[in-house]
Amino acid sequence: MGSSLIRSRVMITRTEGRHAWQEVADGAVLQEDGTIVATGTYEDLHKRYPTTPVIGTGREILLPGFVNGHHHVGLTPVQLGSPDMPLELWFITRMVARNLNLYLDTLYSAFEMIGSGITTVQHIHGWLPGGLSEVEAKSNEVIRAYEDV
Numbered sequence: 001m002g003s004s005l006i007r008s009r010v011m012i013t014r015t016e017g018r019h020a021w022q023e024v025a026d027g028a029v030l031q032e033d034g035t036i037v038a039t040g041t042y043e044d045l046h047k048r049y050p051t052t053p054v055i056g057t058g059r060e061i062l063l064p065g066f067v068n069g070h071h072h073v074g075l076t077p078v079q080l081g082s083p084d085m086p087l088e089l090w091f092i093t094r095m096v097a098r099n100l101n102l103y104l105d106t107l108y109s110a111f112e113m114i115g116s117g118i119t120t121v122q123h124i125h126g127w128l129p130g131g132l133s134e135v136e137a138k139s140n141e142v143i144r145a146y147e148d149v
Helices: 042-048 087-093 102-117 132-148
Strands: 003-009 010-017 020-026 025-033 035-040 066-071 118-121
Touching: 003 042, 010 025, 020 025, 020 035, 025 042, 035 042, 066 102, 102 118, 102 132, 118 132
Parallel strands: 066 118
Antiparallel strands: 003 025, 010 020, 025 035
C-alpha cells in the first residue's frame, strides 16, 4: 500500500456533542501501509514528509472512520425476496429464505460499509442452522471474509 499524506480543508478529530466538534484546519493524516502514523496540519506534515504522495486537494472534509455497532448480513431480506411486513409474518419468510455463501455475503457487506466510511463493525449474524461444528465453520467463514478485506 505504501505511504500517503491525506490532505483536507478541515479534519474532524472528535465530537463534543450533537452540534459541536474539534477540528484541525488544513488538516492531514500520514498513513503507512494502511496504518495512521501521524496527524496534524498539512503544512507541518508536508514539511516533515516532503516526498510522500499527497491525496486530496485541500478542499475536502476528513472524517474519522464510522462504527456500525449493529450489523447482520450483506444482502438485505428485501433484496432476497422477503417483503417488509409485521415481524411475526416476516420471520416466516426468513425461515424459508435460500442459504447464501456466508463468505461472499460478508465480503459484499464489508465492501459496502467501507464505501460508506465504516471502519469498525459489530457483526451479529443471528441464527445459523446446524450443529456446533457447522455453526463454528460458518462463523469462521464470516471472520475470514473480514480478514480478507
